[in-house]
Amino acid sequence: MVPNLNVGIGNTTPVSVNYNQAFEKLLLNPILFTASDVETNQIDLVDHGFQTGDKVFYDGFCNWIKHWNVFC
Numbered sequence: 009m010v011p012n013l014n015v016g017i018g019n020t021t022p023v024s025v026n027y028n029q030a031f032e033k034l035l036l037n038p039i040l041f042t043a044s045d046v047e048t049n050q051i052d053l054v055d056h057g058f059q060t061g062d063k064v065f066y067d068g069f070c071n072w073i074k075h076w077n078v079f080c
Contacts, residue, residue, distance in 0.1 A: 037057075
C-alpha cells in the first residue's frame with residue numbers, strides 16, 4: 009500500500025475489504041471481470057486504477073496462469 013494524504017477520520021472514500029480464507033489474503037477494493045476481458049495471455053480492464061508496481065491477486069481458473077499467486 010502507498011500512503012495517501014486523504015486518509016483517516018473523516019475520509020469519505022469508501023473501501024471494500026474482503027478476506028480470502030483459502031489463501032489468507034486481505035483484499036482491498038476487489039475488481040471483478042468476465043471471460044470477455046480475458047485474452048490468450050492477458051486480462052484487459054478499462055479504468056482499473058492500478059499503477060505500476062501494484063500487486064494483484066488472481067483467484068480463479070485460467071489455463072495460461074500456471075500458479076495462483078500475487079502478480080506484480
